[in-house]
Amino acid sequence: KQEVTQIPAALSVPEGENLVLNCSFTDSAIYNLQWFRQDPGKGLTSLLLIQSSQREQTSGRLNASLDKSSGRSTLYIAASQPGDSATYLCAAGGHTGGFKTIFGAGTRLFVKA
Amino acid sequence: DTGVSQDPRHKITKRGQNVTFRCDPISEHNRLYWYRQTLGQGPEFLTYFQNEAQLEKSRLLSDRFSAERPKGSFSTLEIQRTEQGDSAMYLCASSLVSGATYNEQFFGPGTRLTVL
Numbered sequence: 001k002q003e004v005t006q007i008p009a010a011l012s013v014p015e016g017e018n019l020v021l022n023c024s025f026t027d028s029a030i031y032n033l034q035w036f037r038q039d040p041g042k043g044l045t046s047l048l049l050i051q052s053s054q055r056e057q058t059s060g061r062l063n064a065s066l067d068k069s070s071g072r073s074t075l076y077i078a079a080s081q082p083g084d085s086a087t088y089l090c091a092a093g094g095h096t097g098g099f100k101t102i103f104g105a106g107t108r109l110f111v112k113a
Numbered sequence: 114d115t116g117v118s119q120d121p122r123h124k125i126t127k128r129g130q131n132v133t134f135r136c137d138p139i140s141e142h143n144r145l146y147w148y149r150q151t152l153g154q155g156p157e158f159l160t161y162f163q164n165e166a167q168l169e170k171s172r173l174l175s176d177r178f179s180a181e182r183p184k185g186s187f188s189t190l191e192i193q194r195t196e197q198g199d200s201a202m203y204l205c206a207s208s209l210v211s212g213a214t215y216n217e218q219f220f221g222p223g224t225r226l227t228v229l
Contacts, residue, residue, distance in 0.1 A: 031215045
């Protein structure tokens with residue numbers, strides 16, 4: 001059974017700081033790993049998708065890496081801004097046990113101006 | 114196409130009533146997913162469709178829940194005899210699966226259900 005854990009649960013940083021959000025998963029038989037952003041009371045916005053055959057993806061100030069063998073993914077945010085304040089969720093798309101996507105509980109990020 | 118849409122955005126109902134939610138996916142997407150999210154948690158998988166076929170259902174989906182995607186386009190999620198524990202945000206997502214490539218899921222804004 002796939003379990004996804006995100007650490008830390010919450011993070012507060014000053015504007016301009018570089019930061020790393022962590023995601024770990026127990027079953028390495030995934031077909032992709034996706035990072036999302038969620039603002040309070042809103043739906044999810046896709047940030048980056050890493051296919052199982054890939055090691056990383058980049059979009060602007062965001063970089064996500066995937067290490068299937070160790071069951072880990074990281075989301076790196078460069079030069080953080082107050083507008084980055086949101087909850088960041090990772091989701092593992094599975095193979096074994098069906099094709100359901102399993103989400104972590106998220107990391108709540110607050111960037112102080 | 115402006116993305117995944119969901120209707121209604123908010124629903125308040127009394128315990129015991131039936132409710133139905135609608136999701137319109139991105140038009141060329143063949144896969145549609147339903148999730149439920151409670152405060153402080155990540156979305157929990159409920160069910161998904163490949164075109165019109167419902168391929169997987171979570172154990173979270175009790176007999177009171179039913180989902181359909183009759184023509185492989187929009188989908189409905191019905192909850193019968195609602196309970197207070199059904200209060201949550203119901204999220205719909207869609208994606209394009211082609212061969213062995215599972216592309217990113219795009220989410221709608223969600224329907225927030227409150228059961229009084």
